[in-house]
Amino acid sequence: MRLEYFEMVDRVLAHDATTLTAEARVPDASPVFEGHFPGFPILPGVLMIEAMAQASGWLMVARSGFTRMALLAQTREAKMRGMVKPGAVLTIAVELLQESSGYAELRGALTEAGRKVAEATLRLQTLPFPAPELESAVRARASVIGLA
Numbered sequence: 001m002r003l004e005y006f007e008m009v010d011r012v013l014a015h016d017a018t019t020l021t022a023e024a025r026v027p028d029a030s031p032v033f034e035g036h037f038p039g040f041p042i043l044p045g046v047l048m049i050e051a052m053a054q055a056s057g058w059l060m061v062a063r064s065g066f067t068r069m070a071l072l073a074q075t076r077e078a079k080m081r082g083m084v085k086p087g088a089v090l091t092i093a094v095e096l097l098q099e100s101s102g103y104a105e106l107r108g109a110l111t112e113a114g115r116k117v118a119e120a121t122l123r124l125q126t127l128p129f130p131a132p133e134l135e136s137a138v139r140a141r142a143s144v145i146g147l148a
Contacts, residue, residue: 052108
């Protein structure tokens with residue numbers, strides 16, 4: 001996980017047409033932890049949601065054969081169930097619930113050592129890549145995380 005670059009997914013472990021499981025390793029040190037919180041560093045809840053949103057996005061990119069990108073449009077029923085400390089290894093599991101008219105609804109869960117630490121229902125908008133440079137960057141990152 002490179003928090004400063006919002007690269008939340010380190011490795012895709014498995015995926016099929018409707019599910020994706022990924023791994024995210026929370027760094028031991030990051031400027032994020034300097035302010036959240038001094039002497040008691042924990043991963044902000046919004047970054048937990050972002051990790052689930054990115055895994056959801058990777059599923060949708062793969063479903064489209066890398067012809068469409070996905071943007072977070074809505075978060076519902078988000079629950080933070082536990083604190084995540086630096087150095088944690090997280091598993092991100094997402095499942096496609098519905099897809100239609102350029103939108104997709106997915107359910108995401110974040111676990112650490114089998115313990116659920118966050119979950120949410122996410123709505124993503126899917127659209128064609130607006131620039132060839134973005135598509136190239138997404139394909140390059142997909143190769144790094146084992147999706148391509």
